[in-house]
Amino acid sequence: MLMLILSVAFVLFVLLNVLPLFKGLGRWIDARLPVFSFLVEHLSHYPAPKNLNLWYVFGALAIVACAIQFVSGIWLVMYYTPTAEKAFSSVQLIMRDVPYGWLVRYVHSTGVSCWFIVIYFHIFRGLMYGSYKAPRELLWISGVTLLFLMMAEAYTGYVLPWGQMSFWASKVIISLLSSIPVVGNDLVVWLQGDYEVSGVTLHRFFAFHVVGFSFLILLMILLHIIMLHTVGSNNPDGVDIMKHKDRKGWPLDAVPYYPYFVLKYIPIILVYLFVFFAIVFYAPTFYGLFLEAENFEPANPLVTPAHIKPAWYLSPYYAILRSIPDKSLGALAMLLSIVLWMFLPWLDLSPVRSMRYRGWMSRCALATVVSAFILLGYLGLQTATGWYLLLSRVATFLYFSFFVLFPLITYYDRDLQVPERIPGV
Amino acid sequence: MSSSDPNDIEEVDQVKRAFLQKTSVFLGAVGAAGIAVPLVSYLSPNKSTQEAGKPIKVDISSMQFGEQKTVLWRSKPVWIIRRSEAMLASLNMTTGWLKDPDSSVGQQPDYAQNQTRSVRPDILVLLGICTHLGCSPTYRPEPKSVDDSWEGGFYCSCHGSKFDLAGRVFKNMPAPINLEVPPYHFQDGNTLVIGE
Numbered sequence: 001m002l003m004l005i006l007s008v009a010f011v012l013f014v015l016l017n018v019l020p021l022f023k024g025l026g027r028w029i030d031a032r033l034p035v036f037s038f039l040v041e042h043l044s045h046y047p048a049p050k051n052l053n054l055w056y057v058f059g060a061l062a063i064v065a066c067a068i069q070f071v072s073g074i075w076l077v078m079y080y081t082p083t084a085e086k087a088f089s090s091v092q093l094i095m096r097d098v099p100y101g102w103l104v105r106y107v108h109s110t111g112v113s114c115w116f117i118v119i120y121f122h123i124f125r126g127l128m129y130g131s132y133k134a135p136r137e138l139l140w141i142s143g144v145t146l147l148f149l150m151m152a153e154a155y156t157g158y159v160l161p162w163g164q165m166s167f168w169a170s171k172v173i174i175s176l177l178s179s180i181p182v183v184g185n186d187l188v189v190w191l192q193g194d195y196e197v198s199g200v201t202l203h204r205f206f207a208f209h210v211v212g213f214s215f216l217i218l219l220m221i222l223l224h225i226i227m228l229h230t231v232g233s234n235n236p237d238g239v240d241i242m243k244h245k246d247r248k249g250w251p252l253d254a255v256p257y258y259p260y261f262v263l264k265y266i267p268i269i270l271v272y273l274f275v276f277f278a279i280v281f282y283a284p285t286f287y288g289l290f291l292e293a294e295n296f297e298p299a300n301p302l303v304t305p306a307h308i309k310p311a312w313y314l315s316p317y318y319a320i321l322r323s324i325p326d327k328s329l330g331a332l333a334m335l336l337s338i339v340l341w342m343f344l345p346w347l348d349l350s351p352v353r354s355m356r357y358r359g360w361m362s363r364c365a366l367a368t369v370v371s372a373f374i375l376l377g378y379l380g381l382q383t384a385t386g387w388y389l390l391l392s393r394v395a396t397f398l399y400f401s402f403f404v405l406f407p408l409i410t411y412y413d414r415d416l417q418v419p420e421r422i423p424g425v
Numbered sequence: 426m427s428s429s430d431p432n433d434i435e436e437v438d439q440v441k442r443a444f445l446q447k448t449s450v451f452l453g454a455v456g457a458a459g460i461a462v463p464l465v466s467y468l469s470p471n472k473s474t475q476e477a478g479k480p481i482k483v484d485i486s487s488m489q490f491g492e493q494k495t496v497l498w499r500s501k502p503v504w505i506i507r508r509s510e511a512m513l514a515s516l517n518m519t520t521g522w523l524k525d526p527d528s529s530v531g532q533q534p535d536y537a538q539n540q541t542r543s544v545r546p547d548i549l550v551l552l553g554i555c556t557h558l559g560c561s562p563t564y565r566p567e568p569k570s571v572d573d574s575w576e577g578g579f580y581c582s583c584h585g586s587k588f589d590l591a592g593r594v595f596k597n598m599p600a601p602i603n604l605e606v607p608p609y610h611f612q613d614g615n616t617l618v619i620g621e
Contacts, residue, residue, distance in 0.1 A: 004458060009451065012454050078467070097472035097473045097474075099471060100463035100464075100466050
């Protein structure tokens with residue numbers, strides 16, 4: 001161990017003293033392939049509003065979470081076998097026989113939950129500060145698309161260990177499509193590639209999980225960042241910083257991303273990793289929320305577990321599905337509960353972006369929809385009976401009423417005057 | 426805030442800055458090494474692979490003179506050949522053509538570093554993998570079967586390397602060194618244990 005540390009120190013010492021010699025080489029490459037100037041433009045010289053607060057770290061954390069999933073995912077694929085016969089036991093092989101296999105798997109399974117936590121905070125930040133409003137409508141839509149893709153990625157990944165929950169969750173979700181009129185049942189068979197969810201289905205889910213959706217997620221993240229850097233970051237005051245620039249064209253209320261935000265975010269990322277690995281090492285199943293006990297039993301097409309519950313990050317949508325006493329309408333409501341967010345930029349009629357300058361009605365609307373979402377998330381993990389069912393119907397009603405009432409509320413709400421410049425920080 | 430560029434600030438403590446930069450990079454590298462340990466270890470043979478790579482037992486009681494038996498050990502072909510007196514005599518004939526007739530390079534356990542490259546003179550145990558690029562040579566025991574001066578041995582069809590009946594490589598062949606003898610011992614007269 002000491003030898004390792006010493007050799008790392010030595011290599012670094014050499015690198016730090018030799019690196020300046022490569023500046024010429026860097027310029028030579030950059031004239032032909034502008035990678036370095038691209039990085040400088042987007043990671044260093046990007047003008048970030050000077051009042052960005054802690055809420056803005058979640059975008060950076062989402063990138064970190066995504067990277068963790070990619071690395072651990074590639075490593076898992078080295079031992080995972082996507083067949084009905086071997087899937088479950090290959091996961092056990094990773095957990096028991098492969099050196100540090102348990103660590104890599106727990107990083108991957110904890111990683112998805114933490115990624116969703118980060119993404120939900122990231123979305124809340126956008127709602128709170130009106131980041132979806134013009135000129136960021138497409139940026140917002142690409143974000144909702146990313147949420148969709150993440151859910152598809154999480155769902156296909158959830159099926160892979162081929163435990164009881166994997167099997168029955170895949171069955172329930174695929175069966176949703178049978179509610180589509182006329183073609184529904186044929187579509188289900190076509191998607192499954194079999195008359196029932198089987199090893200054939202597992203194998204194609206594997207293909208979508210490791211190549212299809214993950215590739216689309218990368219592409220969409222790239223577009224998301226390109227759009228962000230084209231229109232510029234919003235900020236907690238919702239002030240348009242592009243209105244006032246100095247003679248060189250630099251926004252007066254902006255500071256360069258490096259060093260101001262890069263150096264601020266690095267310690268926060270370290271704190272994130274600290275919490276993340278605390279969960280990985282001490283509570284990888286997170287009391288049944290991140291990994292369910294039922295899924296430590298191999299898939300059995302003959303026996304449904306007594307209580308089917310979705311992964312926590314999908315449970316709000318699942319609660320909406322269950323609360324509606326009609327198959328087709330339930331599936332439709334579940335779909336709309338996400339699709340409707342894409343229209344938010346046009347449902348919001350307020351001239352003001354940030355909640356800091358909005359009236360009490362808008363604030364209440366946001367608080368209500370977020371509370372309903374959290375409540376639905378809780379209810380989706382409980383049984384669909386009695387009070388739970390009644391509550392989830394109330395929450396579903398509140399959730400959808402947001403989309404109906406928000407245009408009215410934002411039209412009539414009494415907003416404050418937004419300052420021209422970012423107020424003194 | 427009048428200036429947006431950190432480099433415009435007049436008094437920068439360059440010593441402090443360099444110290445912070447170097448310590449940050451150093452700690453970052455220690456962290457990267459910490460991440461590398463599990464990711465690199467993950468790639469090495471896992472417990473079930475190690476289990477599958479344990480020594481194997483082979484019953485050699487029914488082997489005739491000149492017979493070749495090929496078994497798999499650690500997914501590699503291992504040859505067991507029972508050599509006759511005539512075959513052992515051929516090992517004297519080939520000496521002059523060999524690159525390493527005394528097996529001075531450690532391609533065998535110490536107990537097999539002799540002319541027959543074996544524990545028991547008649548039983549030859551060899552890893553059937555050419556030391557050139559990993560093909561499996563063919564056992565050609567009959568004299569003159571490969572060319573006129575052939576005394577019997579192993580011929581690699583991939584790139585033409587020749588070995589004698591002790592797996593010793595001829596001079597000026599693509600293969601750089603003798604075939605490898607795996608570790609082995611005899612549990613009793615009829616049972617061979619390959620792998621330890």
